[in-house]
Amino acid sequence: MSTATTTATSVGARLQQRCAHFGDSPAFRYPDPGLDGAWQSLTWTELAARVTELTAGLLALGVTPGQRLAIAATTRIEWVLADLAIMSAGAVTVTVYPNTNADDVAHILDDSGAVLVFAENAAQVAKLRTPDGGWIAGVRDVITFDPAGDPSVRSLREIMTLGVEVLDHDPGRVHRVLETITPDQLATIVYTSGTTGRPKGVELTHANWLYLGAATAAEDFMRRDHLHFLWLPLSHVFGKLLLANQYEVGYVTAIDGRIDRIIDNLAAIRPTAMAAAPRIFEKIYARVTATATAGGGLSAALFRWAIRVGATRQDPSRPWWQRLQLAAADALVFTKVRDRLGGRLELLISGSAPLAPQISSWFAAAGLPIIEGYGLTEATGVSFFNRPGRLRIGTVGQALTGTEVRIADDGEILLRGPSIMRGYRHLPDQTADIIDADGWLATGDIGELDADGYLRITDRKKDLVKTSGGKYIAPSAIESAVKAACPLVSAAIMIAAGRNFASLLVTIDPDTSRDMSADQVRATVAAAVAEVNARLNPWETIKQFRILPRELSVEAGEVTPSLKVKRAAVNRNYADLIDAIYRGEQAGPPPA
Numbered sequence: 001m002s003t004a005t006t007t008a009t010s011v012g013a014r015l016q017q018r019c020a021h022f023g024d025s026p027a028f029r030y031p032d033p034g035l036d037g038a039w040q041s042l043t044w045t046e047l048a049a050r051v052t053e054l055t056a057g058l059l060a061l062g063v064t065p066g067q068r069l070a071i072a073a074t075t076r077i078e079w080v081l082a083d084l085a086i087m088s089a090g091a092v093t094v095t096v097y098p099n100t101n102a103d104d105v106a107h108i109l110d111d112s113g114a115v116l117v118f119a120e121n122a123a124q125v126a127k128l129r130t131p132d133g134g135w136i137a138g139v140r141d142v143i144t145f146d147p148a149g150d151p152s153v154r155s156l157r158e159i160m161t162l163g164v165e166v167l168d169h170d171p172g173r174v175h176r177v178l179e180t181i182t183p184d185q186l187a188t189i190v191y192t193s194g195t196t197g198r199p200k201g202v203e204l205t206h207a208n209w210l211y212l213g214a215a216t217a218a219e220d221f222m223r224r225d226h227l228h229f230l231w232l233p234l235s236h237v238f239g240k241l242l243l244a245n246q247y248e249v250g251y252v253t254a255i256d257g258r259i260d261r262i263i264d265n266l267a268a269i270r271p272t273a274m275a276a277a278p279r280i281f282e283k284i285y286a287r288v289t290a291t292a293t294a295g296g297g298l299s300a301a302l303f304r305w306a307i308r309v310g311a312t313r314q315d316p317s318r319p320w321w322q323r324l325q326l327a328a329a330d331a332l333v334f335t336k337v338r339d340r341l342g343g344r345l346e347l348l349i350s351g352s353a354p355l356a357p358q359i360s361s362w363f364a365a366a367g368l369p370i371i372e373g374y375g376l377t378e379a380t381g382v383s384f385f386n387r388p389g390r391l392r393i394g395t396v397g398q399a400l401t402g403t404e405v406r407i408a409d410d411g412e413i414l415l416r417g418p419s420i421m422r423g424y425r426h427l428p429d430q431t432a433d434i435i436d437a438d439g440w441l442a443t444g445d446i447g448e449l450d451a452d453g454y455l456r457i458t459d460r461k462k463d464l465v466k467t468s469g470g471k472y473i474a475p476s477a478i479e480s481a482v483k484a485a486c487p488l489v490s491a492a493i494m495i496a497a498g499r500n501f502a503s504l505l506v507t508i509d510p511d512t513s514r515d516m517s518a519d520q521v522r523a524t525v526a527a528a529v530a531e532v533n534a535r536l537n538p539w540e541t542i543k544q545f546r547i548l549p550r551e552l553s554v555e556a557g558e559v560t561p562s563l564k565v566k567r568a569a570v571n572r573n574y575a576d577l578i579d580a581i582y583r584g585e586q587a588g589p590p591p592a
Contacts, residue, residue, distance in 0.1 A: 010181035010206045012055070012088030014213070015247055019048035022250045029254040029269070030077040033146075039268065042077065044250070050160065054085035055174045057163030061116070061141060065090030065180065068112045068189065071235070072096035072105065072127070073120035075257025078145040078156055079234050080243065082118045087206070090177055092186045094201075095235040097561045099554055102127040107198055108191050109136050111425060116141040118156070122148040183207035189425055190237050192377050201425030202237075208380045209244050211418035215400050216241070217248035221371060221388055222273060226251040226347070229271035231262055236562050238351050241381035242275055266342040275349035278359070279490075279563045281370065283509065285359050286487030288337055290512045306333035310365025314391065334366045347371065351382065352562045354457055354476060357394040358484035364393065372396050374457060376443055378434065379403075380419040384455050395454040405455070411446040412461055446474075463567075465497035471539040473502060478532065478540060482506070486528030488513050488521060491552050491559075493570050494542070495578055503581050504529065504545040505574060507552055522547065544581050548574065 008014035019027075022044035031037040042050075063069065069086045071093060073079050086093045094112040096105060098120060105127045109117070117139055119125045125148050128136050135142065142153040166173055187206045191199040222228070222245055230253045232239035246253050254269045266274075292303040306329035312318045313326060338345060348363065348370040355372050363370050373385030374396035383405070386397035399405050403417040416439045423431035434442050446458045459474035466472050475494035482492045482504065490509040496502040506525060513521050525545065533541040552558035557569045571578065 008210065009183050010087065010090075010178060010185070011187055011209050011244075011247075012051075012084065012181065013178045014210060015051065015084060015088070016048055016178070018247050018250065019044040025250070026252045027246075027250075028077055028080070029252060031256050039254070050081055051084045051088060052174050053160045053163035053167065054081055054156070055088040055163065055177070056166040057159035057161075058085055058089045058091070058116075059173060059177065060162050060166050061159070063089050063091050063116065065177070066092065066186070067116075068092045068094050068114045069116045069118070070094040070096050070109060070112065070114040071118045072098055072100070072124045073118060073145055074098050075231055075234050075239060075255060076120075076145065077255055078118075078120075080255065082143075082156070083234070083240075083243075087187050088174060088178060090181045090185065093188045095188065095190050095240075097191075097233060097235045098124060099561060100127075100199075104199055106136055108201070109139060111201055112189050112191075113138060115139065116143065118143050118145065119148070119153070120144070121146040122150065125150055125153060181206065183210065186422070188240070190235075190240070190377050200427060200430070202377045203422040203425055204237075204380055205422055208419055208421070209240075211402065212241050212380045212382065213244035213248040215402055215418075216245045216382065218401060219385075219387060221347070221385070222246075222249050222251055224250050226273045227269065227271045227344075228253045229265065229269050229274045230255045231257050231259070231265070232275060232277070233257065233561055236352065237375075237377045237381035238275065238277075238562070241375075242349075266340075270342040270344045272344050273347040273349070274345060275351065277352045277563050278350055278355040279353075281348070281350060281355060281359055281363065282483060282490070284341070285362055286490075286509055286512045288340070289362075289487045292333075294515070303333055305329070307362065307365050310334065310367070311361065313367060314364055314369075330367065337366050338368065341368070347388065349373065349385075351375065353564055354480060356480040356484040358481075360393045364391070374445075374455060375419075376415075376441075378421045378441055379415055379417075379443075380421070383415050383417075383419065392454050395450070395456045397455065398453045399455075405449070406440075407447065407449060408442075410461075411448075411458070413443045413445050413447045413455070413457075414440045415443060416440045465494075467496055467502070467539060468498055468500045469539065473540050478502075478536065478542070479504075481532045481535070482528055482542075485531050486525055488516075488524055489528070491565060493565060493567060495571070495581070499582055501543040502540060503578075504542045505548055505570065505577070506545060507548045507550065510551070546577055546581065548577075 008017055024043045024045050026041045027044045027047045028042040029039050032040045069091050071079055071082050083093050094114050096108055117128055119142055128139060143156055143159055144153050145156055183206050185206055186203055187209055188204045189201040191201050228251055230242060234240055256265055293300040309325045309329040312322045345368055348368055350370050350372045360370050369391055371386050373382050375382035383403045384396045384399050406414050408414055420441050444461045446461050448456045459476050463475055464472055473496050479492040479494055483489045488508050489506045491507040493505045494502055508521055529542050529545055554561055559565055
């Protein structure tokens with residue numbers, strides 16, 4: 001059990017306490033571009049020193065408590081340093097996804113009132129320019145992580161050097177500021193990408209982060225000896241909450257957000273723990289399954305046998321002969337699967353979207369249990385999660401200690417506790433709509449609690465659709481079932497609202513389908529749709545499906561940076577195709 005305490009009143013003060021406790025043990029590993037990407041280590045003592053230097057540099061620039069400072073960058077060690085320094089100065093971190101378009105960047109900076117931006121590189125700097133070459137209104141300083149070839153910006157190294165000079169003359173400068181920060185002060189404004197409309201600023205306090213760090217650490221799902229691989233976007237609350245947990249527990253985090261380096265990094269780092277969005281686990285499942293069964297014959301049969309045997313792994317009372325079978329399945333099949341992921345992974349964490357039970361079961365069979373959790377940005381990222389050793393596939397686990405939950409009469413999940421946001425920035429009416437006078441947060445999700453407090457999410461309240469015949473359909477569960485039944489499918493979007501039957505748009509993973517003809521792909525998808533339809537009520541069945549010409553993309557506005565589908569955008573982009581599906585009076589069977 002963690003012995004972490006929460007006597008500190010701010011994230012920065014708590015960090016200094018924990019760094020002093022962990023001392024010269026490693027805190028982070030990161031690739032250094034100045035050394036051809038060679039991995040370097042940063043101890044807790046060094047982390048505290050760098051954060052203090054950068055904080056002092058920001059104070060020298062005139063940063064004052066309560067001011068908003070934005071970070072527009074991928075996940076990297078500099079993001080962590082900037083975030084901690086901003087909060088240690090009493091200022092507020094404003095998150096900006098690096099792939100946010102210039103219009104939304106302008107909206108976020110204007111809405112937050114950001115006065116300074118940490119920009120990763122020249123591409124991010126360009127989004128901050130007005131047509132006449134100046135900065136977006138309100139921005140007075142820009143600090144870059146990488147060289148930007150722009151004399152009007154400052155480098156991170158320059159600000160840290162400035163901080164060293166400040167501390168040489170006044171060693172207690174940062175400490176005095178830390179002592180003034182209170183738990184109810186703003187620490188972060190996380191701009192949710194959302195599935196509709198402009199990004200909204202979720203205001204999170206130091207108290208929110210301190211609670212999340214201490215409460216998750218007390219659950220012991222992460223250990224001090226873990227090596228955690230962090231590549232998730234830190235502009236998303238999921239990535240930030242993992243850092244809050246690390247600061248309490250003290251394990252090492254290897255950090256590199258380059259998506260194209262994930263597989264190489266797994267081999268180089270050989271982590272013991274990793275978190276990801278469900279889409280990553282779906283891709284791993286799809287590619288391993290497709291590779292293992294592509295040739296048919298004995299190898300495919302062996303793989304399917306191993307999966308059946310692996311289903312007994314979570315049963316401690318299994319007989320001796322099943323233990324022998326499992327040992328054989330490990331030696332012949334599962335060790336190879338685990339080796340492809342670095343060979344040492346023992347804990348996987350899934351969040352930000354629902355994970356199909358079939359996918360979770362497959363990973364558990366392979367000896368890679370996925371700890372699925374549930375939370376919202378508005379609740380600082382996590383409110384429920386499955387504990388190691390008490391995993392119930394198909395649920396998101398039990399509530400975090402200190403978090404209250406109840407189910408409303410209409411099935412909506414309501415949350416209350418120390419993790420609930422202060423509110424949406426500049427949106428008091430929307431805040432009042434989601435948080436009632438008693439502090440209960442309406443999540444917008446429909447769910448069920450079992451007798452042991454395990455929560456099962458059944459759908460999004462707003463995603464429930466009514467057909468023209470008056471029947472309600474919950475699309476998410478059906479979409480997940482299709483993806484689990486067909487590893488080729490990378491996204492599935494059900495169309496049913498106001499229609500006389502349900503149809504489905506699907507996208508195909510190009511890597512998984514590389515060696516298949518178009519007819520084979522259609523036939524495989526059709527078989528999966530038929531398999532899923534056999535388990536549905538008549539009004540829920542998919543009568544038609546269409547394969548889209550490309551995968552959904554952030555650039556086209558069809559998915560969020562955390563890979564959640566924006567239904568309205570997909571419906572808009574493919575309106576002609578959808579209209580064509582429903583042009584006839586009758587729906588035939590799905591085309592093969």
